[in-house]
Amino acid sequence: MIKLSIFRKNPIFKIVAIVLIIVISVFSITEFLLLPLPIFGFHSIYDENRLNDLPSRASYLDYSLQNLEKLLIYLINNDYWFLSNQEFYDYFVSHSKTIPKELQNTKPIMLTFDDGYKNIDVYLLPLLETLQEKYNKSLKIVLYINPKQMKSDKEQKKTRYLNCEDLKRGTELGFYDVQSHGYSHTDLTRLTFQDLKYELSESQQDLKTCLSNLSNRQIAAQHLAYPYNKVNKQVEQLTSHYYQSAYLFKSRLRHLLFLFDSYKIPRIGVSKKDSPKTLIQLARRYSSISR
């Protein structure tokens, strides 16, 4: 009643309220259009029972293995389809392929992990193997890798990364989908044209060479996640020369001005503070949009 009397006395409040409702609606609709299905962006994984082992470069982005297990079990029990990056691109971006009949009633989701931390192999891979065996469900995660780090993995180093042998093994087992995060994890928007070209092409070449003897090598390093979430026109243009699609973390404000752009596909960034419940709610919300 108080609010209504304010609106009657002062029409400015009414105008502000209407504008706010319009802005919120536009944000929501744009968000729906920009993210056709849930794509989660994780980084490092840690085991709650071994807190100091295998640290990452940014601990606030670490996600607990125990919480991830809860999310995975929910997704498995609720008939989610764990997409590879190429499947996401073919079925939901380029629409160049028709979804197979047996998958048409499942809910697509893509789980991505940036920076290629060794803890993925040590903690997450065994969990994926256990869950796949227990639930008889095909599981897949997308890894955005920096080959420079991949080549520099040494046991005595504090922060450790997946090396080529790790990537080959996880790919052969069917769990890893190896894609690019640039050669050395540098801000691509600050590079000269030549350096940018090197970051994009060398990364692709190294990853393809690493997986060259595997049967699914042709879908490796076809997609890119921009390091530091940074992109500009030059980066986007050159990326489109080497890759089929590219990924950012979600920023409603930034994306409001763009229609769907396959070189600025938004992901839902996951941080330590996100509970499995929050992630399940997000997965459900975006899955209902994509149906």
Ligand SMILES: [Zn+2]
């Ligand atoms: Zn990164």
